Amino acid sequence: MNTHETICALATGRGGAISVIRISGEYAIEIADKIFTAKRKNKTLSSQKTQSVLFGYISENEVLIDEVLITVFRSPNSYTGENSVEISCHASQFIVQKILHLLLANGARSAASGEFTMRAFLNGKMDLTQAEAVADVISSGSAQAHRVALQQMRGGFSSELSELRARLLTFISLIELELDFSEEDVEFADRAALRNLISEIDTHLVRLTNSFALGNAIKNGIPVAIVGEPNVGKSTLLNTLLNEERALVSDIPGTTRDALEDVITIHGIEFRFIDTAGIRQTTDHVENLGIERTRQKIEHAEVVLHILDAQSADFHSKIVELAAEYPHKKIIPIVNKSDLFGRVNLLATTPDGRDILYISAKLKQNIERLHNALLNAIDIPATASDAVIISNTRHYEALMRSREACTRVSDGLQTGISGDLLAQDIRDILRHIGEITGQTFTPDEVLGNIFKNFCIGK
Amino acid sequence: MNTHETICALATGRGGAISVIRISGEYAIEIADKIFTAKRKNKTLSSQKTQSVLFGYISENEVLIDEVLITVFRSPNSYTGENSVEISCHASQFIVQKILHLLLANGARSAASGEFTMRAFLNGKMDLTQAEAVADVISSGSAQAHRVALQQMRGGFSSELSELRARLLTFISLIELELDFSEEDVEFADRAALRNLISEIDTHLVRLTNSFALGNAIKNGIPVAIVGEPNVGKSTLLNTLLNEERALVSDIPGTTRDALEDVITIHGIEFRFIDTAGIRQTTDHVENLGIERTRQKIEHAEVVLHILDAQSADFHSKIVELAAEYPHKKIIPIVNKSDLFGRVNLLATTPDGRDILYISAKLKQNIERLHNALLNAIDIPATASDAVIISNTRHYEALMRSREACTRVSDGLQTGISGDLLAQDIRDILRHIGEITGQTFTPDEVLGNIFKNFCIGK
Numbered sequence: 001m002n003t004h005e006t007i008c009a010l011a012t013g014r015g016g017a018i019s020v021i022r023i024s025g026e027y028a029i030e031i032a033d034k035i036f037t038a039k040r041k042n043k044t045l046s047s048q049k050t051q052s053v054l055f056g057y058i059s060e061n062e063v064l065i066d067e068v069l070i071t072v073f074r075s076p077n078s079y080t081g082e083n084s085v086e087i088s089c090h091a092s093q094f095i096v097q098k099i100l101h102l103l104l105a106n107g108a109r110s111a112a113s114g115e116f117t118m119r120a121f122l123n124g125k126m127d128l129t130q131a132e133a134v135a136d137v138i139s140s141g142s143a144q145a146h147r148v149a150l151q152q153m154r155g156g157f158s159s160e161l162s163e164l165r166a167r168l169l170t171f172i173s174l175i176e177l178e179l180d181f182s183e184e185d186v187e188f189a190d191r192a193a194l195r196n197l198i199s200e201i202d203t204h205l206v207r208l209t210n211s212f213a214l215g216n217a218i219k220n221g222i223p224v225a226i227v228g229e230p231n232v233g234k235s236t237l238l239n240t241l242l243n244e245e246r247a248l249v250s251d252i253p254g255t256t257r258d259a260l261e262d263v264i265t266i267h268g269i270e271f272r273f274i275d276t277a278g279i280r281q282t283t284d285h286v287e288n289l290g291i292e293r294t295r296q297k298i299e300h301a302e303v304v305l306h307i308l309d310a311q312s313a314d315f316h317s318k319i320v321e322l323a324a325e326y327p328h329k330k331i332i333p334i335v336n337k338s339d340l341f342g343r344v345n346l347l348a349t350t351p352d353g354r355d356i357l358y359i360s361a362k363l364k365q366n367i368e369r370l371h372n373a374l375l376n377a378i379d380i381p382a383t384a385s386d387a388v389i390i391s392n393t394r395h396y397e398a399l400m401r402s403r404e405a406c407t408r409v410s411d412g413l414q415t416g417i418s419g420d421l422l423a424q425d426i427r428d429i430l431r432h433i434g435e436i437t438g439q440t441f442t443p444d445e446v447l448g449n450i451f452k453n454f455c456i457g458k
Numbered sequence: 459m460n461t462h463e464t465i466c467a468l469a470t471g472r473g474g475a476i477s478v479i480r481i482s483g484e485y486a487i488e489i490a491d492k493i494f495t496a497k498r499k500n501k502t503l504s505s506q507k508t509q510s511v512l513f514g515y516i517s518e519n520e521v522l523i524d525e526v527l528i529t530v531f532r533s534p535n536s537y538t539g540e541n542s543v544e545i546s547c548h549a550s551q552f553i554v555q556k557i558l559h560l561l562l563a564n565g566a567r568s569a570a571s572g573e574f575t576m577r578a579f580l581n582g583k584m585d586l587t588q589a590e591a592v593a594d595v596i597s598s599g600s601a602q603a604h605r606v607a608l609q610q611m612r613g614g615f616s617s618e619l620s621e622l623r624a625r626l627l628t629f630i631s632l633i634e635l636e637l638d639f640s641e642e643d644v645e646f647a648d649r650a651a652l653r654n655l656i657s658e659i660d661t662h663l664v665r666l667t668n669s670f671a672l673g674n675a676i677k678n679g680i681p682v683a684i685v686g687e688p689n690v691g692k693s694t695l696l697n698t699l700l701n702e703e704r705a706l707v708s709d710i711p712g713t714t715r716d717a718l719e720d721v722i723t724i725h726g727i728e729f730r731f732i733d734t735a736g737i738r739q740t741t742d743h744v745e746n747l748g749i750e751r752t753r754q755k756i757e758h759a760e761v762v763l764h765i766l767d768a769q770s771a772d773f774h775s776k777i778v779e780l781a782a783e784y785p786h787k788k789i790i791p792i793v794n795k796s797d798l799f800g801r802v803n804l805l806a807t808t809p810d811g812r813d814i815l816y817i818s819a820k821l822k823q824n825i826e827r828l829h830n831a832l833l834n835a836i837d838i839p840a841t842a843s844d845a846v847i848i849s850n851t852r853h854y855e856a857l858m859r860s861r862e863a864c865t866r867v868s869d870g871l872q873t874g875i876s877g878d879l880l881a882q883d884i885r886d887i888l889r890h891i892g893e894i895t896g897q898t899f900t901p902d903e904v905l906g907n908i909f910k911n912f913c914i915g916k
Contacts, residue, residue, distance in 0.1 A: 018916075071511055134548070
């Protein structure tokens with residue numbers, strides 16, 4: 001992709017009352033001027049101040065296409081850092097196509113997915129983690145996912161990483177100084193201090209990589225499995241949870257959410273029910289397919305809702321059995337049809353101290369308590385609102401590589417390896433951290449992969 | 459609807475990279491300021507100049523919602539004529555809902571459909587025909603529909619009408635002067651000149667009302683019927699026409715047109731095939747349902763494509779028959795499967811001089827000639843690009859009422875009725891013309907009807 005060309009694309013969604021077309025590149029303002037006539041005589045976009053709006057007309061061969069508002073952004077005061085123009089026109093597909101065609105005819109080219117944001121990265125307006133977060137901000141559907149993405153977009157993650165980098169850089173320069181004086185066998189870099197630093201950095205990296213499970217779950221929804229024998233009311237419960245959610249969403253006209261299948265949001269956190277098509281449509285099959293299917297569901301889940309029938313005599317022992325089989329899974333025991341059962345001899349907790357929930361999915365009783373149990377099952381730390389949470393696989397992998405390099409440095413310090421080998425391992429840590437923010441050279445292929453999933457116009 | 463309240467709505471379509479939220483009303487800028495913090499210290503929207511853009515943050519209880527660009531428009535320099543604000547945020551449903559909620563919490567209310575444009579009308583930024591044209595501009599899907607709507611939005615129709623009004627007003631003031639001197643039996647208003655003026659105005663109104671058939675067809679597509687006996691290739695022809703169109707539309711990524719069923723656009727004019735589901739899916743039924751169905755299709759059509767099979771011996775006589783039955787319809791005789799037939803003894807024209815088209819729908823032969831025949835069948839005057847064409851039923855009806863009043867004035871002049879009756883009829887003409895532009899008082903109910911079909915955010 002040639003970054004010297006001027007690019008253009010529709011930036012808004014389809015429909016609505018107005019559409020916005022973005023142009024960015026060295027000649028963005030001149031190209032827009034070629035198709036635009038300001039309403040006020042003698043005004044042109046080229047003579048406009050940055051971040052100001054001009055009203056006028058876009059025409060093709062003196063045939064009027066639309067009345068538009070055009071905002072001019074002059075480099076570096078724009079999203080991309082380049083000269084940029086935003087054309088706000090009527091939201092007609094006909095008009096949008098005409099204007100884009102005119103821009104192409106006058107020297108712009110169609111932008112690729114994410115190309116505006118890629119240019120913002122290449123022009124130093126943001127680092128890679130911030131650029132990646134832009135797509136996450138747009139697609140985030142829950143308060144928590146939005147918060148994680150927004151924090152990353154604003155550079156929260158980057159600033160943590162650059163602090164780590166800065167401290168390592170001090171050491172590496174000292175070690176390199178040693179190498180210059182290698183004949184003399186001096187140690188400028190204090191090995192004990194370095195060991196402390198590496199251990200500190202490793203703790204930091206461990207915290208970040210550990211946050212990935214949560215970050216990923218927040219971004220894509222916490223996978224929840226509903227398991228239980230046939231006819232305990234699994235589908236009724238799922239429908240109760242989903243219908244409540246559907247009634248809640250979208251109370252403002254024009255902003256109805258996409259029909260989200262099998263997803264509920266509780267206090268800004270998305271819970272996604274896995275393999276629910278199976279639960280709802282082939283309840284009988286679950287029995288036939290037997291344990292294997294249930295096992296798969298439980299393994300993919302972060303939280304398991306274990307549904308039992310209050311009328312069944314041995315539900316207490318079933319709770320204990322499942323918990324014993326999956327000791328590391330968060331299982332919430334739920335006794336359904338509590339309305340059909342006298343509340344005598346019911347245990348409040350499992351032998352290992354977990355609460356047992358008594359609900360009626362049909363009568364919608366105690367559903368609020370189930371919500372709380374779901375929230376408690378995933379422990380988002382109380383301080384989560386400030387802590388950096390990573391949610392991107394690319395970041396996770398680079399952090400894991402940094403940790404491996406950390407281990408090599410630790411081992412090297414232990415075995416007293418030479419300064420040049422030590423320096424190489426420290427440089428490895430730096431390189432892997434740099435990959436995350438794009439401070440290290442980033443091959444086009446990696447950039448292409450990052451931006452190809454963006455929408456066009458961003 | 460309270461026009462003193464400040465209104466807000468999402469103005470762009472769903473999806474995309476950015477969304478724009480519009481706010482309008484006396485307190486638009488103050489309300490936006492309550493939820494916004496500029497990036498540059500000490501900057502507020504309230505201190506911004508009109509038509510300038512400020513970068514900053516929208517937060518809720520110190521939790522960041524989004525980074526946004528906000529454009530300020532100060533009354534009267536805005537679309538509505540009121541103080542207005544446009545918030546350009548990331549195109550996330552979550553963010554858009556949050557921002558709208560915050561605006562509502564701070565004193566704005568959700569805008570009704572078309573309420574921004576209605577306020578533009580009420581504040582004298584545009585007259586009713588212009589306001590109505592805004593919705594047409596947005597929905598126009600072809601070059602001609604777009605042109606008609608845009609000309610109306612820019613006031614082309616209004617200025618024709620106000621010219622007529624101005625000339626009538628001169629006369630009515632003279633006649634009213636006569637009434638003041640009624641004892642003296644003087645005639646200030648020259649009756650011969652008035653007769654000429656009324657005749658001129660009537661000619662004008664006739665031209666406008668006559669343009670409605672075309673205007674309506676341009677706006678909604680020219681209805682075309684494809685008729686013919688089973689197996690003459692009606693569905694093949696329709697598919698050939700439609701597929702060609704589908705290959706043509708949308709060569710710019712991100713701007714694909716909605717799948718338009720059974721509509722083709724030739725030189726900017728939409729042709730809409732009526733009742734084609736029947737043709738394509740129940741070809742056999744056409745025969746069974748017999749003449750009645752064909753009759754209905756022909757009656758609803760502006761143009762009829764009469765398809766005949768080149769292999770059928772008597773197709774010449776069939777062409778003559780159909781033409782005789784529907785003498786007022788524009789029927790294009792099309793002989794299909796011309797590839798299966800030696801080109802001997804074929805007539806080039808019908809007995810009444812219409813060209814007979816020989817095509818092969820299957821081999822896509824002579825389809826270009828069919829396009830031209832369709833364009834020729836509807837006569838858009840060569841000067842159409844300048845002439846005002848009306849496309850709105852409300853305008854058509856008001857113009858028809860104006861014509862009736864014109865006739866009463868003419869008749870009155872003929873029979874020499876008194877000045878006060880004459881004045882009343884002239885005032886009727888003025889009133890009906892005034893209804894069109896909204897210069898006459900427009901009841902809320904009429905306004906409601908006009909704007910209810912707008913999209914929200916316009």
